[in-house]
Amino acid sequence: MAVEKWTAGAGVGLTWTAIFGAGADLNSMANLSSVMSSTGDIANDTALDIFADLSVQLGSATWASPSMISVFAYPLNGDGTTYGDNQLTAGTQAAKVPAPQFWVGNINFPNGAAAAFGTLERIIMPPGKFRFVIQNNGGVAMAATGNAVQYRTYNRSVA
Numbered sequence: 001m002a003v004e005k006w007t008a009g010a011g012v013g014l015t016w017t018a019i020f021g022a023g024a025d026l027n028s029m030a031n032l033s034s035v036m037s038s039t040g041d042i043a044n045d046t047a048l049d050i051f052a053d054l055s056v057q058l059g060s061a062t063w064a065s066p067s068m069i070s071v072f073a074y075p076l077n078g079d080g081t082t083y084g085d086n087q088l089t090a091g092t093q094a095a096k097v098p099a100p101q102f103w104v105g106n107i108n109f110p111n112g113a114a115a116a117f118g119t120l121e122r123i124i125m126p127p128g129k130f131r132f133v134i135q136n137n138g139g140v141a142m143a144a145t146g147n148a149v150q151y152r153t154y155n156r157s158v159a
Contacts, residue, residue, distance in 0.1 A: 002158050009049035009153025011042065016055060016150040019132055021091055026058070026134065026147040029093050034135040036074060036083060038091030041129040042151075049153040052123045054132065056107055058116040059143025067111050072102040072133040075126050083131055090131065098133050106137075115146065125153065 008014045020026055021038040029035060042052075054071055074084030083090075085099040107118035116138070134149065136142055 004156055004158045007155050007157040009051070009155055010047035011044060011049045011153040012151065014152050014154060016152050018148065019054070019151045020134070020147075020149040023145065023147040025091050025093075026142055026149065028144045029136045029142045030095065031136055031138060031140055032097075033093045033095050034072075034088060034098055034133055035093045036088040036090045036133045037131045041076060041131060042125070043129050044125050045128045047153065048127060049125055050155050052125050052151050052153050054107070054120045054123060055150045056116070056118055056134075057146070057148045058109075058138075059146025060113065060115045061138065061140050061143050062113040063109060063111050063116060064139025065111060066108070066137055067116075067139060068106045068108040068137050070098075070106050070135040070137055071104050071120055071123070072098040072135070073104050073123070073126060073130050074098070074102055074133050076129040084133070088133060098135060102133070109138075111139075115143075
């Protein structure tokens with residue numbers, strides 16, 4: 001009888017790896033603003049991993065409803081220079097709403113004054129190159145420090 005189990009991805013694998021610019025991409029980001037990762041492409045054109053998890057740690061703020069961040073995967077477009085709907089520049093926060101076709105999920109956290117933690121699991125990764133985008137829907141600006149986002153990749157194996 002075949003057994004199905006998780007296996008480390010060929011990209012970064014199961015090691016949590018920073019995906020946003022050492023917190024600077026996210027520091028003091030206004031509510032309803034978005035930012036595209038400045039750390040470079042996730043090159044899934046050779047790894048062809050299927051799943052990713054995204055883990056966030058946000059510095060202390062007084063979060064208000066809906067108390068979440070939304071996550072989007074912006075593919076590198078056919079022109080080889082623009083991503084997704086081309087309204088975001090890597091590492092530059094903007095009061096923009098990413099196009100809904102690139103949405104992959106939300107990470108919710110409790111209201112109130114606290115640091116926020118959460119993980120979005122089983123994001124289906126597109127083939128090719130892409131970058132993650134985060135939109136702040138926490139009801140307030142993010143903290144000026146203490147923000148980090150990491151990812152890991154994996155697949156399913158049948159043996």
